[in-house]
Amino acid sequence: MYGFEAMTFNIHGGYLEAIVRGHRAGLLTAADYNNLCQCETLDDIKMHLSATEYGPYLQNEPSPLHTTTIVEKCTLKLVDEYKHMLCQATEPLSTFLEYITYGHMIDNVVLIVTGTLHERDVQELLEKCHPLGMFDSIATLAVAQNMRELYRLFLVDTPLAPYFSECITSEDLDDMNIEIMRNTLYKAYLEDFYKFCQKLGGATAEIMSDLLAFEADRRAVNITINSIGTELTRDDRRKLYSNFGLLYPYGHEELAVCEDIDQVRGAMEKYPPYQSIFSKLSYGESQMLDKAFYEEEVKRLCLAFEQQFHYGVFFAYMRLREQEIRNLMWISECVAQNQKSRVHDSVVFIF
Amino acid sequence: MERIEKFIDNLPSMDLMRSEKMTLVQLIIPVESAHRAISYLGELGLLQFRDLNSEKSPFQRTFVNQVKRCGEMSRKLRFFKDQISKAGLLSSVHPVVEPDLELEELEIQLAEHEHELIEMNANSEKLRQTYNELLEFKLVLQKACGFLLPSSNLAGAEERELSENVFSNDDYVETSSLLEQEMRPSDQSGLRFMSGIICKSKALRFERMLFRATRGNMLVNQAPADEEIMDPLTGEMVEKTVFVVHFSGEQARTKILKICEAFGAKCYPVPDDISKQRQITREVSSHLSDLETTLDTGIRHRNKALTSIGYHLTQWMSMVRREKAVYDTLNMLNFDVTKKCLVGEGWCPIFAKAQMQEALQRATFDSNSQVGIIFHVMDAVESPPTYFRTNHFTNAYQEIVDAYGVARYQEANPAVYTVITFPFLFAVMFGDWGHGICLLLGALVLIARESRLSTQKLGSFMEMLFGGRYVLLLMSLFSIYCGLIYNEFFSVPFHIFGGSAYKCRDATCSDAQTAGLIKFRDPYPFGVDPKWRGSRSELPFLNSLKMKMSILLGVTQMNLGIILSYFNARFFRSSLDIRYQFVPQMIFLNSLFGYLSLLIIIKWCTGSQADLYHVMIYMFLSPTNDLGDNELFWGQRALQIVLLLLALVAVPWMLFPKPFILKKLHSERFQGRTYGLLGTSEFDLDLEPDSARQHHEEFNFSEVFVHQMIHSIEFVLGAVSNTASYLRLWALSLAHSELSTVFYEKVLLLAWGYDSFIIRLIGLAVFAFATAFILLMMETLSAFLHALRLHWVEFQNKFYHGDGYKFKPFSFALITDEDD
DSSP: OOOOOOHHHHHHHHHHHHHHHHHHHHHHHHHHHHHTTSSSHHHHHHHTTTTTHHHHHTSSSSOOOOOOHHHHHHHHHHHHHHHHHHHHHTHHHHHHHHHHHHHHHHHHHHHHHHHHHOOOHHHHHHSSSSSGGGGGGGGGGGHHHHHHHHIIIIISSSSSGGGGGGOOOOOOOOHHHHHHHHHHHHHHHHHHHHHEEEEEEEHHHHHHHHHHHHHHHHHHHHHHHTTTSOOHHHHHHHHOSSOOOOOTTTHHHHHHHHHHHHHHHHHHSSSSHHHHHTTOTTTTTTTTTHHHHHHHHHHHHHHHHSSSSSHHHHHHHHHHHHHHHHHHHHHHHHHTOOOOGGGGGGGGOOO | OOHHHHHHTTTTTTTSOOOOOOOEEEEEHHHHHHHHHHHHHHHOOOEEOOTTTTTHHHHHHGTHHHHHHHHHHHHHHHHHHHHHHTTTOOSSSSSSOOOOOEEEEEHHHHHHHEEEEEEEEHHHHHHHHHHHHHHHHHHHHHHHHHHHHHGGGGSOOOHHHHHHHHTTOOOOOOOHHHHHTTTOOOOOTTTEEEEEEEEEHHHHHHHHHHHHHHHTTEEEEEEESSSEEETTTTTOOEEEEEEEEEEHHHHHHHHHHHHHHHOOOOEEEOSSOHHHHHOOOOOOHHHHHHHHHHHHHHHHHHHHHHHHHHHHHHHHOOOOOOHHHHHHTTSSSOOOOTEEEEEEEEEEGGEEEHHHHHHHHHHHTTTOSSSSOOEEEOSSSSSOOOOOOOOOOHHHHHHHHHOOOOOOOTTTHHHHHHHHHHHHHHEEETTOHHHHHHHHHHHHHHHHTHHHHHOOOOOHHHHHHHHHHHHHHHHHHHHHHHHHHHTBBBBBBOOOOOOOSSEETTTTTTTTTTOEEEEOOSSSSSSSGGGGGSSSSHHHHHHHHHHHHHHHHHHHHHHHHHEOOOHHHHHHHHHHHHHIIIHHHHHHHIIIIIHHHHHHHHHHHHTTTOOOHHHHHHHOOTTSSGGGGGOOOOTTHHHHHHHHHHHHHHHHHHSSSHHHHHHHHHHHHTOOOSOOOOOOHHHHHHHHGGGGOOOOOOOOHHHHHHHHHHHHHHHHHHHHHHHHTTHHHHHHHHHHHHHHHHIIIIIIIHHHHHHHHHHHHHHHHHHHHHHIIIIIIIIIHHHHHHHHHHHIIIIITTTOOOOOOOOOOOGGGOOTTOOO
8 A cells, every 4th residue: 555555445445435435425414404403392303314314213212302312323323334344344444443433432431530530320421431432341440549550450451551651650540630641642542543544654644644633733732722720831731742743843842831822822823724723713712712623624524535545534434423423412402402593603514 | 191191190099108198286275174185185196296395394394293293103103013023923914904093093092002011111121120130149049059168167157147137028129238248257367259140251351350450369260150141121141150259358349349330240149058048049939930920921911912002003004104194295285375275286197187176075075174175277387297007017018118217298108019029029039939938937927926926025036027027928928939930949949830841862861961951842831940950051041040030120120119209209299300300210221221121021032042241232332333143123223222322311311401490490489589588489389398488598509400410420320230239139049049059968968878867867957957047047137138228229219218207196005114
């Protein structure tokens, strides 16, 4: 796969690429969203979705629906599709597909550990976990008292183990440490994924490095904004940034010393791709930043489908579907709570 | 000419030839009778509604609530069906016929049934859980005792007492309280144990996790449980493993407890004393048998309820489906301004108007409406749908034609001719009356079982075979006929119609292969003389026969196609098409290939030795030269020159006049006016009445001309290539007969040459398989596809537009179950 993907890609990847492109054609369009936004009740949403690919997953739900049911069923569809693809995949695509889920695994680990810290019921926490990020021993995470134990007892079996090497401390688990752990893990994960994609070479490396760089930069910005005003030192903050991406290394130096949102903005506006994101926001505003980033991400993910013979489409499809499920969740919540005026606040149209 | 026209006008009208005359009708239905009217129309099934609310999304429509209720009811019905099939009950084949329920009643009934069923399920699930726990406890007791026996004397008296107390409480569900008791320190050494049960698949990981968590300071004993336990969620039987963990220390205990919880392992206390154990086992067993009977009664009760639901299930399902269809249709109607009437539009065949009016009156009467339903015919702008009334027999042929394209409204329908020409052309390629008889038997089996097969669900392959059973029937009959002409029965010739016309020159027949035979009496009365088989000139003779026959059939069918284009032009009153398309096309085709056909027939009749290739080729290269030996009849040269000139004239004739005349008519119509849309559109109506008012687009001369040019070139080249294409009839027939000869001679006869029974049997088996799979299945398929091509391309491109759309009436009979 070094520049000659077109010759050999279809031997192993052709079928699945066709599948994933077919799935992508089933994503909801702007017209669908417009119709969904006009719904009065959750039943209306179900009725509209029954005409889409979600139909078979929702048709057997009894009538008083809840937002969680809709989201759960929609996620189930994504998981089914993912599992189907994973079953059909051969190396290195199967590893690539597995990499996609590691992010959810990290989130799930953090969720369980935080939950047990606050003495929540494990079963309840398990239900909240993303099904893509499940692994066998996830339920037993609650036993761990500190990070070393967490690693030694449970995570050593999971694919996350190598990412842990940086954050094994004997410190007790508290909110701050967990958040640092999450970001360290994520950093290691993104770097590893990035390296893996570079190793694959060809169009995959090209497209994935763009997508992952965006992801890394977005995380850097988020870390910066979230750590403003906390006791995280500049050096610690600097350590959480992934060592690649557009901002690496000079942008990171600047972000590390930022003290308020406008400084972040100043640092970011030096990079043309991010200038457009920040130009949409008024000064001092960080609420809409998430949406702006999501919109930019969706745009980039859609572009990944423009090229053929690469694995980026799988990543892009999974991400787009997740965005779609977030949209559906938001719309359903707005409909359920009679806040229809706010529907457009956080819906990111995909097409 | 006049007389011909008159004769044509007086021909009996053919129902299949033209699609039904359709009309656009408008219904104005008072709200109170709307539902009934629509359902009566659905029973009639002859009206295709137009969606008047297409700009509205599904939940903005009027009857969205009813549609939702129907969706909810069908969900409940699906739930029942699922439960019935899970319980292993068969839904009754003969549904009880009941008077139709009202939708509201049905809804209430369904809700009751669902409620009842869910409650029963919950109860039995609770029981099942208790039962499972007891069963697990029993298993743990059985197995764990084995491990614990050596340490039984270590057990403290205190624990024994406590567990005794617990068990005498009859409170077996409260395992948590049991757990509390069980964790008492059992002796001074601090060595304690915990016993429980876990899924077999998780056991290994569980053990590893325990090992890690306690840093190896523990001991696990495991034993597989004897019985499988039903998982209450999925209803599947799961294998379990009983385990006993020995450990020490309070911290380890909490850890192990958490791990147990995380792995879904259930812990049960086991007393150390053997007599206690026996006692508890006894108690647990007796409880188990109690519960079992309760569970059984519950299941029986539930099954009874399900059976009673199953009686009505099919009826309810079809009813809900119909209701949903009615409301979906009602959603296509518009409210008029006063909100008291629904306005609907739709296409219906003209013959059905009386029936529909009658149905609508019935609806008005039955729903006691004060106001009748208004039903009137409207003018249509768009082209009406195409509707052919077919029966069992013609349906398959119509499908063959529709697969290419649905006929334009009222255009000549090739299916009429396809009924015969399709099986016939197939048989020309598949001529062997032995194979034909095999096909006939298959077709007859399908037809004999028609009533049974049509009700059940078939696989996709069988479905196709069954759908084409009448095609298969005619195909096999024609293959028998063609097989008799070719005189082939599994490639063996028979003397059916008397003796051969040929005999050997002398009694020994030694020179039959070299010098040939002599004819001594009248020709063989029907088909190919059997003596040709195996002779030296067999192939040249058959090739010449089949090739010529293919050309004759092809020219005939193409002529039929062009003649149909005449009928189309006549029907749509387009004299332009007759004069500048039909006439030159006829002349072109017949002056070249019609002439060839004539030559073939003359050659057959006179037995002339003329070389037809030579005649045809030199007709173009040097038409004035003398024909010499190849002259078949007097005046042939003059005729050839005339035909050639006619063909040359026909090409510009079909190319130039039509676009120029169209242009002239167009400019006359507007007479220099820039805005001319209001004028009479007589010409338009004359030309294409089916798209009457849509024809307002700009007249673009170059486009029309290019279109005409393409059409002409296609016809001229097509005349040659299509004629050549018909030679596939010869090629496939040759391939078929050669292949069957190979199987017969090289397999069956070869095997028969040996004197061994086994070799003969093997030879017979190979022959039978080859005949069945290669000749009967593959060859049938290939001949079918070639016949299909000849119809779709060579025949239909002469006249068939195929750009219409099908009539899809709203009909209850056509609603299919989308779940299946």
